[in-house]
Amino acid sequence: MRNVTQDNITDVFLGYFGKETDPRMREVMESLARHLHEFAKEVKLTHAEWQTGIAFLERMTEFTDAERHEFVLLSDVLGLSSLVDMINSNPQGTSSSVLGPFHITGAPDIPLGHDMKRHYEGEVLLACGRITDTEGEPIEGAKIDIWQTAPNGLYSSQDPDQDTYSFHGIQTTGADGKYGFTTVKPVSYTVPTDGPVGDILTATGRHPWRPSHLHYIVTAPGYRQLVTEIFPDDDPYLDQDTVFGVREDLVMKYVEQAAETFPDGYELSGNIAEQYLMADFDLKLVEEGG
Amino acid sequence: MRNVTQDNITDVFLGYFGKETDPRMREVMESLARHLHEFAKEVKLTHAEWQTGIAFLERMTEFTDAERHEFVLLSDVLGLSSLVDMINSNPQGTSSSVLGPFHITGAPDIPLGHDMKRHYEGEVLLACGRITDTEGEPIEGAKIDIWQTAPNGLYSSQDPDQDTYSFHGIQTTGADGKYGFTTVKPVSYTVPTDGPVGDILTATGRHPWRPSHLHYIVTAPGYRQLVTEIFPDDDPYLDQDTVFGVREDLVMKYVEQAAETFPDGYELSGNIAEQYLMADFDLKLVEEGG
Numbered sequence: 001m002r003n004v005t006q007d008n009i010t011d012v013f014l015g016y017f018g019k020e021t022d023p024r025m026r027e028v029m030e031s032l033a034r035h036l037h038e039f040a041k042e043v044k045l046t047h048a049e050w051q052t053g054i055a056f057l058e059r060m061t062e063f064t065d066a067e068r069h070e071f072v073l074l075s076d077v078l079g080l081s082s083l084v085d086m087i088n089s090n091p092q093g094t095s096s097s098v099l100g101p102f103h104i105t106g107a108p109d110i111p112l113g114h115d116m117k118r119h120y121e122g123e124v125l126l127a128c129g130r131i132t133d134t135e136g137e138p139i140e141g142a143k144i145d146i147w148q149t150a151p152n153g154l155y156s157s158q159d160p161d162q163d164t165y166s167f168h169g170i171q172t173t174g175a176d177g178k179y180g181f182t183t184v185k186p187v188s189y190t191v192p193t194d195g196p197v198g199d200i201l202t203a204t205g206r207h208p209w210r211p212s213h214l215h216y217i218v219t220a221p222g223y224r225q226l227v228t229e230i231f232p233d234d235d236p237y238l239d240q241d242t243v244f245g246v247r248e249d250l251v252m253k254y255v256e257q258a259a260e261t262f263p264d265g266y267e268l269s270g271n272i273a274e275q276y277l278m279a280d281f282d283l284k285l286v287e288e289g290g
Numbered sequence: 291m292r293n294v295t296q297d298n299i300t301d302v303f304l305g306y307f308g309k310e311t312d313p314r315m316r317e318v319m320e321s322l323a324r325h326l327h328e329f330a331k332e333v334k335l336t337h338a339e340w341q342t343g344i345a346f347l348e349r350m351t352e353f354t355d356a357e358r359h360e361f362v363l364l365s366d367v368l369g370l371s372s373l374v375d376m377i378n379s380n381p382q383g384t385s386s387s388v389l390g391p392f393h394i395t396g397a398p399d400i401p402l403g404h405d406m407k408r409h410y411e412g413e414v415l416l417a418c419g420r421i422t423d424t425e426g427e428p429i430e431g432a433k434i435d436i437w438q439t440a441p442n443g444l445y446s447s448q449d450p451d452q453d454t455y456s457f458h459g460i461q462t463t464g465a466d467g468k469y470g471f472t473t474v475k476p477v478s479y480t481v482p483t484d485g486p487v488g489d490i491l492t493a494t495g496r497h498p499w500r501p502s503h504l505h506y507i508v509t510a511p512g513y514r515q516l517v518t519e520i521f522p523d524d525d526p527y528l529d530q531d532t533v534f535g536v537r538e539d540l541v542m543k544y545v546e547q548a549a550e551t552f553p554d555g556y557e558l559s560g561n562i563a564e565q566y567l568m569a570d571f572d573l574k575l576v577e578e579g580g
Contacts, residue, residue, distance in 0.1 A: 004376075006373060006376045009373050010369070016532070018495015020495055029494060058361060084336075204306070204307050206306050
């Protein structure tokens with residue numbers, strides 16, 4: 001087309017596609033380009049703003065490597081990651097929530113009742129629950145991959161003072177579907193703000209805080225993988241998670257328990273002074289294809 | 291918001307903005323996020339597709355440095371660069387067209403009639419015209435920054451066999467507004483396809499060709515800068531420029547001229563066998579603020 005105009009450019013773009021293009025590729029690229037074009041026309045994007053955008057993307061490259069995933073963070077703070085979670089959630093199961101950039105593979109297997117707290121200071125939390133199907137029936141042989149920050153708000157991969165797999169572990173359920181471990185109460189923390197994504201937060205007057213949470217990935221044969229987080233209902237950032245991860249059904253309650261009720265079968269290094277917290281939260285998996 | 295849903299996430303995103311946010315920043319980010327969210331919902335983007343997108347962006351970083359601007363190329367092949375050109379064009383002046391990634395600063399001043407062809411093989415082209423205002427009145431003291439590929443289809447910055455400023459030069463107009471130089475007929479060429487942008491072209495069955503063209507940046511005190519290209523009407527890729535740069539008013543005609551008509555005042559190393567080509571093209575500038 002030698003006469004490309006503002007009005008026909010999206011059609012010209014689509015007209016360039018080869019006939020053999022995969023239909024899903026065509027669908028995704030068509031929608032992406034149309035929305036990108038509509039965005040530029042709607043705001044009458046200037047050359048200077050376009051250049052700012054290109055410079056932003058080029059600066060993203062300086063903050064991207066095998067350890068740091070600034071584009072994931074960008075998707076997170078724009079709400080795209082959470083939106084993809086919600087689009088692909090089945091309301092019969094537990095909601096999914098952002099994976100975030102701090103999951104690491106190869107965490108050790110840990111037994112039911114394992115102590116992840118070890119020598120770390122902080123309030124003792126006993127987190128437990130059952131992994132079930134959508135009818136509430138326990139699933140045997142489900143695996144739950146657990147991770148959280150240390151009391152300093154850092155994940156092990158961010159913190160040279162932690163072991164590689166500190167506050168990481170994988171449990172496998174028995175016939176009763178139960179999981180459970182001892183840990184420290186998670187803390188609210190900020191996403192990294194030293195890169196270009198931090199600049200977006202600053203420019204739009206946003207804070208970088210996430211409410212405290214426990215991360216879980218739950219898998220079981222015959223069921224869809226569940227990537228999620230659970231949040232205590234008393235966290236001050238619950239209503240303003242900077243990555244939009246909170247869902248109503250992922251909010252749980254810390255119940256204060258007297259020290260002497262600490263159950264058998266749960267490990268704990270050190271003593272509980274007066275009380276500990278308990279978070280009992282069931283996770284519902286949806287069958288594959290559901 | 292603890293109950294973020296597919297339906298309210300764009301509003302929740304906007305609700306996070308600080309009150310002091312610059313209004314234009316708010317406008318641009320609001321539109322960008324809304325279109326990004328609508329895109330994801332419209333195509334029901336899957337987690338696997340989101341991961342493909344993140345991996346694509348992370349691979350973009352491997353092809354981005356001070357010399358190579360893969361994000362500019364991405365914007366070009368998606369039609370965004372051309373759309374920004376058109377949004378900001380004033381129809382009273384010559385249309386603007388993509389800058390592309392190969393402009394370099396510091397090109398030498400060259401006199402009217404300068405020979406850019408030198409020892410290179412190829413058909414002789416005499417490119418000339420006038421730089422005028424929208425009324426067609428010549429502009430004195432306008433500067434025209436000229437660049438093109440060598441006959442091998444490579445710009446000097448891509449080609450170790452060329453001098454830094456080969457096929458680059460800047461002319462300044464006199465009272466008659468005239469510019470003019472001798473060169474070789476430009477050739478069609480392909481954009482770089484070894485990076486992730488090349489993968490998009492392949493996946494959508496698109497070719498990487500651009501029609502042959504001459505690049506100009508024209509500046510004059512009191513006038514808006516014009517970044518443009520002109521294209522010969524006989525180029526086979528005129529109707530399928532992979533970066534959407536062609537506009538109807540940027541198409542020109544090569545007129546065949548007998549060798550003996552070659553004008554005084556134009557330099558040329560070597561002889562013209564029988565004929566040369568002439569491209570006479572006026573460039574109209576719009577006043578500043580217009």
